[in-house]
Amino acid sequence: MQDLLKTLKILIVEDEKRLAQLLKEAISDSFFKVIIAKDGIEGLKKYKSFKPDIVITDIMMPQLDGLEMTLKIKEIDSNIPIIVLSAHSDKEKLLKAIDVGINKYFIKPFDPDEVIEHIKKLAPKIEKQKISILKDEFIFDNNNFSLHKNEQLINLTKREKEFIYLLIKNKNSIVKTQTIKTSLWDEEVNDERLRTFIKRLRLKTSKDLIENISGQGYLISVLNS
Numbered sequence: 001m002q003d004l005l006k007t008l009k010i011l012i013v014e015d016e017k018r019l020a021q022l023l024k025e026a027i028s029d030s031f032f033k034v035i036i037a038k039d040g041i042e043g044l045k046k047y048k049s050f051k052p053d054i055v056i057t058d059i060m061m062p063q064l065d066g067l068e069m070t071l072k073i074k075e076i077d078s079n080i081p082i083i084v085l086s087a088h089s090d091k092e093k094l095l096k097a098i099d100v101g102i103n104k105y106f107i108k109p110f111d112p113d114e115v116i117e118h119i120k121k122l123a124p125k126i127e128k129q130k131i132s133i134l135k136d137e138f139i140f141d142n143n144n145f146s147l148h149k150n151e152q153l154i155n156l157t158k159r160e161k162e163f164i165y166l167l168i169k170n171k172n173s174i175v176k177t178q179t180i181k182t183s184l185w186d187e188e189v190n191d192e193r194l195r196t197f198i199k200r201l202r203l204k205t206s207k208d209l210i211e212n213i214s215g216q217g218y219l220i221s222v223l224n225s
Contacts, residue, residue, distance in 0.1 A: 004123045005116075007130070007143065010034045011052035013043035013069065014085070015061040019108075023056070023085075026112035030119075040064025044072055048183065051165070052080075053126050054119060059086040059093060067093075070100045076183055077169035081122050085110060132168045133224040136206045140164055147205070159184055160201050164220065167210065171222035174213050 008031045014020035020036045028034045035050055037043035039061045047055065055073065057066040064072075070082050081103045086093065097105055104118050132140045139148045145161040147154040156164075166183055167175055181189045198210060198218070211219050 005030050005120065006032055008032055008053040008119070008123065008126065009050060010119075011037060011043065011046055011050055011055045013037045013040065013055065013057040013061070013066065015039050015058060023112060023115075027116055030116050040066060040069035043069050047073055048076070054122065055080060055082045056115065057082065057084060059084060059097070067096055067100050067102075070102065074101050075179055076166065078173070079169060079171075081119075081126070083115065083118065085115075131224070132171070132222045134168075135208050135221055135223070138205065138209060140168060142168065149205075154204060156201070156204065159197070160204070163197075163201065164210075167218060167220035168222055170219070172219065174217045174219050176217040180218065 010027065010031050010033070012020055012023055012034065014023070014036065015038055017038070020038075024034050024036055035046060035052075037046045040057075041064045043055070043057060043066075044064065055070075057069065059066040066084060066086075073080060073082065078101070082101065083104045083106065084097055084102050085106050085108060087108045094105060103122070106115060130141070130143050132142060134140060137149055138154075140146070141148070142165060145165060147156055147161070147164060162184055163180065166180065177191065177194065181194060198212075202210065209220065211221070213219060
């Protein structure tokens with residue numbers, strides 16, 4: 001189990017700087033890497049760049065609170081485990097947390113060891129998602145963002161890798177065109193540019209790897225889901 005935990009990346013989103021640092025120090029030795037974001041906006045930005053396996057977040061934060069951030073993250077990856085740490089225990093916030101797909105809710109003050117124990121329960125399921133078997137004998141390594149076929153590495157750009165990863169994280173489900181644009185680009189992108197991008201990727205892989213659902217978006221079939 002310790003070897004498995006050492007492969008995981010954790011993102012802590014907490015506006016109380018001292019608490020965030022204490023939690024990071026308490027759990028860092030158990031995981032591959034732990035980073036901190038100071039609020040929901042920075043948390044969303046670091047989620048996109050860092051690609052964590054698990055997000056640990058406070059609820060009450062300036063600019064973008066933890067539940068609003070969770071909704072935006074779940075639009076990108078509906079399966080990522082999100083753990084909430086909050087001083088609030090009222091029923092309304094608990095119910096809302098459940099509605100947005102929170103996996104666990106810890107009330108402050110909490111024991112960091114309890115957080116680690118909960119992550120241990122999640123780890124085997126996360127490990128199963130490390131390798132994705134796709135159509136036409138393609139295999140995508142979700143840990144290092146590499147695509148292979150017949151043990152040969154397919155040369156992809158950073159954005160192409162992120163696109164495949166985005167589809168895999170929402171495996172066998174349609175990812176909306178607008179979600180793809182906002183996830184992959186920091187600028188306004190028209191439909192023609194997106195289609196050209198996907199056409200080039202298909203030339204490197206296969207025409208069947210990525211499915212276009214007319215008027216809705218794109219999906220990828222994960223055979224070992």
